Amino acid sequence: MNYRDSSLTCAAPGPSSVRRAAKGTIIYRQNDPAAFRFEVVSGVVRTSYLFMDGRRQLTGFFFAGEAFGVEQGLYRTSAEVVSDGAEFRRFSWGDKDEDERALNQALELVENSILLLGRRTALSRMAAFLLDVRARTGEGGCIHLPMSQADMADFLGLTVETVSRSFSQLVRQRLITRLETHLVRFLDLGRLGALAGTEFEEA
């Protein structure tokens, strides 16, 4: 029952009501005219770029309150719903102040992503990623990671195997535990931060 609701792609204009969508829903596609900008209300959305050689690069995950699709001309990436029943809002351009706010937020998010990718080792990248999600979702001891490990891999520039092994290693070192498949509990934020390179400080 996946990828049903993709009629949403580039729907007719309208006011910014909240819409809810199933996992896998495509919100817009790479190279579609960028008619709207968006904001996540709840759940998680991802944006991805498809290379001509078939490889996929995720350019970002977006959590509640975060703007995505903040682009001019054509969308440079596709946007898809990651967590089932995610809600998001669509905005037309025109409110200069709001537009600028969204742009600033988008810019900050993507610059932050560059810093994530700069981490040298897989373990360090994973640690930084987990702390980043924690900081952005405002959660404390636990975070919910609705995306697949394949998504994390394509975001972090690793393979799924390496992502899996990194998780195992973090668990083995008792920095995290995994309550459910997609629920991570932090056991030692200090050491995790050190691993990440300590640019994210503990709360």
Added chain:
Amino acid sequence: MNYRDSSLTCAAPGPSSVRRAAKGTIIYRQNDPAAFRFEVVSGVVRTSYLFMDGRRQLTGFFFAGEAFGVEQGLYRTSAEVVSDGAEFRRFSWGDKDEDERALNQALELVENSILLLGRRTALSRMAAFLLDVRARTGEGGCIHLPMSQADMADFLGLTVETVSRSFSQLVRQRLITRLETHLVRFLDLGRLGALAGTEFEEA
């Protein structure tokens, strides 16, 4: 005679006259109040983030016509002059249209950087980087790369040794030649594009 002119950091407000600066000049520092945004007039500027563990991540190179320092609050990175005698212009915030244009450009540049970093192999990243510089500087058969290989390494997430070896390899495969230390001539844009993953098409 390096790093002399750093008095420029956060200079007094004023109209956007062009200023010229020596290589190494610091235009602003990470965590300075982000009072202005900038635009390169000629030459090259780099922005970099310093991690607490001492590692450095370059977040971008900026060429003529490109905006940098487009941030709110505090600068998240430092900006330094790469090419000797580079010129840039300083802008105050307030012209909504211009602000938005700068934001859009900055966002596009940094998203593009993410795609660069997504390349799996060192050779592919180098190829993509060279083609990116070519596309952005409007140069054709040759590009000028005033930055050190250490800079490229910190930008691409590689070591200087790997950058050097990648260059050698590209030369050995006759995809490029090196006229001078920092001047590269393209010999086979097609194959170079294929190496890069072919998202940059030949001119």
Added chain:
DNA sequence: CGCGGAATTGAACTTTTTCAAATTGAGTGG
């Protein structure tokens, strides 16, 4: 209960890093 995608693990292989050393190059002072 069984199917199929997702995650995990192992082992061989490849790439990149690391450490060390040699070479080149640019800028300085004589």
Added chain:
DNA sequence: CCACTCAATTTGAAAAAGTTCAATTCCGCG
């Protein structure tokens, strides 16, 4: 203009990290 010095680049060899390929195991879902 040349010699000198220090930084940048290049190259080699060994070690480490990540990928690839293959095989299992785990889990959600019908």
